Amino acid sequence: MSIISALNWRYATKRMNGEKIPNDKMDSILDAISKAPSSFGLQPYSILVIENKELLSKIKPIAMMQPQITEASALLVFAAWDKLSEKQVDTFMQEIADTRKVTVDSLKELKGHITPLLKKSDSDNFMWHARQAYIALGVALVAAAEEGIDSTPMEGFDNAQLDELLQLKQKGLRSVVLMALGHRDAANDYLVKLKKVRRVKEKLFIKMQ
């Protein structure tokens, strides 16, 4: 499928049929997410992959009883680091050094760009981390469409309650956005036949002279 065909095919699926996604497709989507760009390459988030039906049924009431939560094959919870620590920055430097076979010392300039962020408030850094998580969500949406897998990005949930249920605070994380992955239930999803509504390109894009 070309990328435009995939984007036209996908839609924010309201009803899914409960069928399991083949493992290879799930792996491809997760692999694509792992390749998402982020500021400095820090990837200041984790993605929880939830397939356990019992846990999904506990999440549903926290997410406005949206049926996709339990009809999906898997639910991804994009959760951003709640703060930025020196240890996380040092670990990142070590990962670059190990991957590129360079010394940590040779990365002083890069580290010098990141360390001022340690002085920012935890809430500012969380917001920055959350913005990176949304880029990963965007990549995930395109990757799922390319694999012919339906998905729903979801902000309709209570972040604090979900953090509590999944014990995210203990993991240094806060939930940002969800993504249900599965197969559309075409017979019961009113959206499946509706045309996409998008702002006209003349308004969306401002071509500067």
Ligand SMILES: Cc1cc2nc3c(=O)[nH]c(=O)nc-3n(C[C@H](O)[C@H](O)[C@H](O)COP(=O)(O)O)c2cc1C
């Ligand atoms: C960040 C974000 C949060 C969203 N939250 C929800 C949600 O909680 N439930 C839902 O059914 N759709 C949700 N949507 C889907 C949007 O309503 C949908 O993407 C938009 O109407 C465009 O339609 P399309 O994705 O079908 O092309 C969300 C989309 C985004 C990007």
